[in-house]
Every structure is written in structure tokens, then in C-alpha cells.
Amino acid sequence: MRGAAATVRARLGQPLRLPLRRLRPVLHTGVRWKISVAIALVGALVAVALSLVVHNAARVSMLDNARDVQDERIQFVARQYEATGRGLPVGFKVDDPGIPPDLRKKAMAGRRATFVSEQVGGVPDIWAAVPLGDGRLLSVHTRFTDRSTTVMKDLDQALIIGSISVVFGGCALGVLIGGQVSRRLRKAASAAREVAQGRTDVRVGDAIGGVVRDETDDLAQAVDAMADALKQRLEAERRVTADIAHELRTPVTGLLTAAELLPPGRPSELVKDRAQAMRTLVEDVLEVARLDSAAERAELQDLLLGEFVTRRVGARHADVRVSVVHESEVTTDPRRLERILFNLLANAAKHGKPPVEVSVEGRVVRVRDHGPGFPEELLDEGPSRFRTGAADRAGHGHGLGLTIAAGQARVLGARLTFRNVRPPGAPSMTPSEGAVAVLWLPEHAPTNTGSFPMLRLPE
Template identity: 75%
Template sequence: MTRIEPVARSRYRFPRKPLRDRDTGRIALRTGVRWKISLAIAAVGALIAFALSLVVHNAARVSMLDNAREVQMERLQFAQRMYESVKPREPRFGTKVNDPALPAQLHALMRDKRRGTYVQEHSSGAPEVWAAVPLANGDVLSLHTRFADRSTTIMKDLDQALIVGSVSVVFGGCALGVLIGGQLSRRLRKAAAAAGRVAQGNTEVRVREAIGGVVRDETDELARAVDALTDALGERIEAERRVTADIAHELRTPVTGLLTAAELLPPGRPSELVRDRAQAMRTLVEDVLEVARLDGASERAELQEIQLGEFVERRVRVLDPDAVVRIVHDSWVNTDPRRLERILGNLLANAAKHGRPGVEVTVEGRVVRVRDHGPGFPEALLREGPSRFRTGTSDRAGQGHGLGLTIAAGQARVLGARLTFRNAAPEGGTPLGNGGAVAVLWLPDHAPTTTGTFPVLLLPDAPR
């Protein structure tokens, strides 16, 4: 006997899941293309600016030191002429004779009777510029002064200008990278969104048209490749669908004749077996034809406004009188009653075949949940979704052809709804896998309802 039991409204939660790599399961850091390009341009710009700054700094310093050497040598030569022409001979203009602080490098030049200049670096402060010439009597006349303060100021200003220029180049490179990367990222996101719609079955979408734009780059090549792949897969799927539909259609007539002939057999156990197998074959042919029509994406829903809770309660009473219906709160929705009844029938039949008694149907807003208390859905179905002619684990062998959930999922797509599958957590500390299978039908959000958007259910016995 079907009964309606009010239950407390469950709490709605949006589970938070860490970003993990789908292949390895490890936590992965997600970064955008625009930031990668920006960082790459900034790094290259910083490296180039640093290298150029070093080159310019060193070149300017060497040029100014060379100029200081030439000036120092000219001053020393003038002082030498004054020293040799004026008596008594005395060093003038800051020059010294046989200066003991003369660097060793200049001593070596003086021994060879050669004049020269030398820059003496200091750990702190400006370097000293030396100039020395040998005199006729064997003495050495030398002059040394520190690097000009004005030149030091010029070098500091140059270094500041180089730093400002380098920082500007880095920030300009970052801005350019964000601009270029942003455009590329937008094109890739559009391509990914279009590919996602194709994966959902909308084969009319073209990735190349979705990304648009005037500039032609590698994303256009990727889009053309995806479009070509979509066309090829669509042609293969359509060919397989046509073959399946043609075979099922050709089998319909002989199977109908076989079923009619079986009805004419005399009563008895053999006749019952023949009629039962003929009826099973007819059901299989009809299911295959329905799957072929759903795969062709030509089915259209005939929408009507219905009261979901009352509709589900009436249909479940006919389809499975032993099932328990719980209506948390009712809603008016626009849907196709015939297709909704087909989905409910297949879910209830699946629960009756593969679960244990105690099937529960819960209606909350525009969400319908069907739960049994059997071993649950196989891992392959939870991972990949329903697949035709796959009946699950070995304990379900020989029970059905694996088309029930496939048809239910296809009809849900026609309604614009989502049909999800999961296993409930075990109750009372029982071993994992005895919590039962849960199929949840989410009717489309755009349908009129008295409760607003559909809630996100978190069952009390669901995994946390």
C-alpha cells in the first residue's frame, strides 16, 4: 500500500572538494594561461633589462675612465714641460717626483722608459687615476687624483635611470602578457565550453564558430581538429544508430508473428516458456528501438504543467504498490508526463530487480529520488554512467539487458533534466556496499515551480 509520510526537511550543503589531478588524485595547483604568459614575459624582460643595464653601466664607466686617463695624461705632460723648462726644477700642479705610492704596474712601465696611466680601485670611495712619465735624469714624475665627483654623480644618475627603465620594462611586459594571455585564455575557455556542449550531445555546436575573433592562431587549428573529430564521431554514431534501428525494426515483424503463434499453442509448461521468451524478445526489440530514437536526438518533449508530488504518488502506486513515497514538499513543474512516467518505471524496475524490498521514492521540490536497500550500483556505472547491455556485477547476471537505466538517462536528457547515480552510506555500521543504490532525477531549473530553484540534497545517511 502506497503511503505518504512527511519528513523533516534536510539541510542543504554544497560540499567543498579540493582541486585534485584526475589521473593521479594528487592536489594540483591550477594557474591560468594569462599568468603563465605574463610571468614568462616579465622574467624575460627582467633578464634582458638586467643584462642591458650591466652592459650600459660598464660601457659608460669604462668610457668615463678612459676620458679621465687622457685628461690626467695631458695635465701631467703640461706639468712635465713646466718642470723641465723652469729652474729651479720643482714639481707643480700636484705632481710628485719619485712618489713612493706609485703603483707597481707604472713602475714596470717606467723601467722600460714608457709613460702610462693606471686606475687604482679602492674597496670604498671613488677610484684614483694615475699618470706617470719618465724624466731624462731617470726620475719619475707622476700625478694622481680621485675620479671626478661630477663623473661619480653622473654614474649614479645613470644607474637610477637604468633601474627605473628596467622596472618599467618588467611592468610593461607584465601588462602586455596579461593582454595577450587574456585574449588567448578567453579563446581557450570558449573552445572548452563549446567542446563541453559537444560532449553533452549537442553535435550542432562548432568550436571554430564559438571562439570567433579576427586573429588566426593555434587555437583555430585546435578548433578545426575538434570540429573534424566531432563530425567523424557523429557520422560513426549515426551509422551505428541506423544499423541498430534497422535491425530492431526488421526484427519487430517476425517477433510479433512469433508471439502471435505462441499464443495459439496448447496450454502447458512448454507453451508458457515459449510465450515468455517471445515476450522478452519483443520487449528487447522495443527497448532497442527506443534507445536508437533517443540516440538520434530527434525526440521532443510535450510539456504539461503537473503537480510533481501528486503525479509521482499516483504513478508509483500503479508501478510498484509496495514502494514508499515521501513528499517533503510539492511543486508545479512543466514536463512531459509520459517520459517522466517512463523514467520512474525504469528506476523502480531496476530497484526491484537488483535491490532489496523497501524501495523509497522521495519528492522534494523538482527533485525525485529513488532508493533501494540492495548492494548498490557497480563502480563502472558510477564512474562512466549507464551503458547498454551492461548489467553490472556478476550477482546481476541474467537479469535484464542493461537498457533500463540507459533509456531512463536518455529520456531525462529529452526533458532537459539530470539523472545521477550514487550509493548510500551503510547504516548501523554494516559493511560498505549495503547502503543501497540512489538514483536522483533533477528536473530542469527553468520549469515554473512554487519553491524556486531545486535544492541540493544531502541525505542523512550520505557520505560526508
């Protein structure tokens, strides 16, 4: 069967096969780093905003203090000057032409005023002016004190160091929090993958554990509920399939027996052929149901893989060429291995073109034909029952061959893959030059499937 399923089909004990999507440039980042970056950005914004507020507040406060000092100085000097008429201290001037216009306007209105003049170097001048009794203006201006400038620089340095500390602290906190969330999500994803591979006893909620409950636990409960519902549905489907096939077994056997009693002729041959096809279908459906139940166990024996494949293929398919590149001794179930091999050969003969070739290299068995290749749906999703690669529905075959081969491979702990052969460097749209099914036998006996060795009885 060159099966092509339109939707994903999951079977009990059978991995989910998701269709491959077109490759698109995607930036993959973990939750840990996303949370870290988010906390770091928020911390940086908060630190910058607070730094600006603190800097401006400190600067305004220090300038206000400087203006108050200048105001007190000019009041004191103005009283002494008007009382004694003696000379002015350094920095004080009468009718200074450099007085800022805004300050001059306020002083001429008879008001005492202070003014801050920004300079190019960044250090402001602090002005103060007061009108004298004779109508003249007494003014003074000094630079912002060096001590105040030093304090502002120290404050800015402290704010910068504090902001950097907040950013790095936020990153560390984000890594800690994100790491915990990411760890729980990875455990949940790992458990979900095990469920998808057929391990229905795995619980996502138990896998993530933890004392603190969050949205991850809600996700785990939802996945566990979905897995339970899927398990019940698939088990019911398997039971119905097995029951129907089992009930059909007796009447189909009777039909085949009755067909043998018909007089020779073309009609009798057609009846016998269809009855035999129905019997084969029923037996295959029963085998699929047994494989779906995950109760099948392999009976393991040690054998030489190349010799075994050469002998079995030569006995039934004399036109198939077998080449042994490298001989290897394997521990497997010969009956199930033969079933896989013959199903692959039957599929190649039915849907491919000769010559059909079988090669053995170590623990790897390849079956190749020179036909049009496997359908893309089969390559993406894997074999699916009751789906064939034929364009019409009138073709022979019921689509269970590769499904049974894949199920038997799982019992053996092996891996069965499919690919099309194209010229080297040819684009994917180039027509294939054949199809290759590859069976990868495990290095060790599949004890994890519950299989057991066959004891050799003494001859």
C-alpha cells in the same frame, strides 16, 4: 541496470561522460598569465643584460677619459719641471712610495703609463707616472671626479627605471596578447563542450571568430572535423540499430503469437517468457534509437508531483514506500516521467535489496534501495547500454533501463544523477549501504527541447 562501461561511449544527442580521475595537486594557471610571465622574464633578462653592458661601457669610457686627462697633465708638468726645476703642483710627487707596483714597474722601464686603482669605497684613483731625465719618477693621482661619479649614479638610476618599465611593459603586452589567445581558447572550449553535450550544429570555428588566423583556428578545424565524423558515425550506428530493431519487431511479434498457440506446459511457459523478453528488448532498443535521434518531444502537463508519484507507484509497486516531504506543482510529460520512475524502480528491485523507498521533495524525486550500490564505473561514466553490473553474463537484464531513464530525463530537461550511500565520514572504500538515483526536474517547462504543452479539451 547497474551499467559499467569500460570505455567512454558517446551517443548522438547524449553528453560525453568522462571518467573521474584521481585528484592530484595541480597548479592551474591561464594562458594569459603564462605568456605574461614569460614575456616579463625575457624582458627582465634583456633589460638586466643591457643595463650591465651600458653601465660597464660608460664606466670604461669615463675611466679612459680620466686616464687621458691624467696623461696630458703629467706630460705638461714633467716638461715644465725638467725645464725650470721649480716646485710641483698639488698632487704631483717625485718618487712617491705609494705608487702601485705595476705602475712603478712600467715607469721604471722608461715608459709613460696610467693606472686605475680600485678603492674600498668604490670610487677609483686615477694614477699617472713618467720617468724623469735623472732617473726619478714623477707621479700624480686623483680620485675619480665627483661629476663623473654623479653621472654614473644618474645613469644607473635611469637604467633601473628603464628595466622596471620594460618588465611592466612586457607584462602588459603579455596580458594583451595572452588575453586574446585565452579568449579564443575559452570560446573554443565552450563550443566543444556544447558539441559534447549533443549540440552537433555548433561549430568551433564559428564560435572563436576573429580576423587573424593562428593555431587556434587549426585546432577549431580539427575539432569540427572530428565532430562531423563522430556525428556521421553515430547517426549511422543509430540508423543501423533502429533498422535492426524495426526488422526484428515483426518476427518477434509473430513468435510471441505462435507461442500463445502452444499447448500448456513448462516448455510453453519458457518459450513465452523468452519471446516476451526478446520483444521487450526490441522495444527498448527502438526507444533508445528514438532518444538518440534527439527528435523526441515532451507533451507537457501541469501536475502535482507528489500526488502523481504516490498514485503511479502505489498502483504497480505496492511494496514500495512513498514519502512526500514537500509537494510541488511541475510542468512535465507524465508518460515520460512514469517511464523514468518505473525504470528506476525496476533497477532497484533487480540489482538492489529491499526496502525500496521513493521520496518527493519539491521538484526532486529520489529512489533508494539498500543493496550493494552502483558500480564505480556507472558513477564515473553514467549509464551505458548493454552493460550490466552483474559479475556473470548469465543474469537477467540487458542494460537499457537506466540508459532509457537518462534519455527521457534529457527530453524533459531534467537531470538524473546516481550515488551510493555510505555512513557519514566513512572512506570511499567502505561498502555502501544502498544506492540512490535522484531525478531533478527543471523549474521551468523544457521549451529548449522543442516540447509543447498539452491542451486540455473541455469535458
